[in-house]
Amino acid sequence: MTRPRLLFVVNVDWFFLSHRLPVALAARDAGFEVHVATGLSGPAETIESHGFVLHPLHIDRRDTGLRNAWVLWLDLVRIFRRVQPDVVHLVTIKPVLLGGLAARVTRVPRVIAAISGLGFIFTARGPLAKIRSALVSRLYRLALARPGVRVIFQNGDDQALLQRHAGIRDEQVVRIRGSGVDVAAWPVQALPAGAPVVLMAARLLVDKGVHEFVEAARLLRGHRGARFVLAGDLDPGNPTSLARQDLTQWVDNGLIEWWGHREDMPDVLASAHVVVLPSYREGLPKVLIEAAASGRAVVTTDVPGCRDAIDAGTTGLLVPARDGPALAQAIRSLLDDPARCASMGQAGRRLAEAAFDVSRVVDSHLALYREAVGST
Structure with missing residues (x-):
């Protein structure tokens, strides 16, 4: 029997290891084939030693320009087509926005987007801030406001803000308070x-x-x-x-x-x-x-x-x-x-x-993954 494929997309490896490793290990132990697409700051063996399949991402967190976004989006499209995941779990802003758009184009059946903070995109003031907010709102709407996407929020403020700006429906929303602690x-x-x-x-x-x-x-x-x-x-x-x-x-x-x-x-x-x-x-x-x-x-x-x-x-x-x-x-x-x-x-x-407690966080994520696989 083929194991369901779960693909994490995270901007940098150390964030995956510090904030998502317990969830990924639990998914592996629950029978998922776990893939990780991330930018590398250290040796690839650190992630591969856990039995995950690593896909290095060409991502520059300092570069907010369109060319960098285009290169990353193409990278994600190629990875999604090659892996053909049953579930994609997107973490942090760039992966959520560009990964959500790539998943839409490649018809990934189920997407889970973790909103770990919205920064000041929607709260900054001034003409340029309004233009940026409108653009990012449109991207969030295209990436997330569609069937097959669940959105994890860590706090109610971010949830209310993004639902208002991006049209995310109540039935898409899941609340999980952080990455947990052992x-x-x-x-x-x-x-x-x-x-x-x-x-x-x-x-x-x-x-x-x-x-x-x-x-x-x-x-x-x-x-x-x-x-x-x-x-x-x-x-x-x-x-x-x-x-x-x-x-x-x-x-x-x-x-x-x-x-x-x-x-x-x-x-x-x-x-x-x-x-x-x-x-x-x-x-x-x-x-x-x-x-x-x-x-x-x-x-x-x-x-x-x-x-x-x-x-x-x-x-x-x-x-x-x-x-x-x-x-x-x-x-x-x-x-x-x-x-x-x-x-x-x-x-x-x-x-x-x-x-x-991290066990609560892990259980909540596993429930989402199993729900997603059961509905594909």
């Missing part, structure tokens, strides 16, 4: 002794709120001896990546510590007293659910995605986006009240167990 892999430890650590773990992008984090560090310099730590790397493939010279200057001035990219995130989060993510907009940020699983209080922004990852006032605090002083005040309030900090962390762990 709570067993994130043991809760007591808050460490010594100077409190305020941690921001993220790709070092302007849109993640790094400048506001550094401003808060400047405003709270010396307060209770707190150490402000950035864990994460620069992302040259992203147009909003920080400049290395800015990062070096902040470290040299003693405002922050930079720990770079870390593979041992359970230990990194265990070393923190407060976890901060002052992002401008998200789908549902993985670091916040990992912080909750680790039993750490959170300070994040009152924006789509971020506010969906916490129970405000119980597991963490919300502040306005792009507001360094408000961020500093919220961090100060937790540093000044260790008991509240600890109790928020305990509530976060309960939230992670109840709402974000």
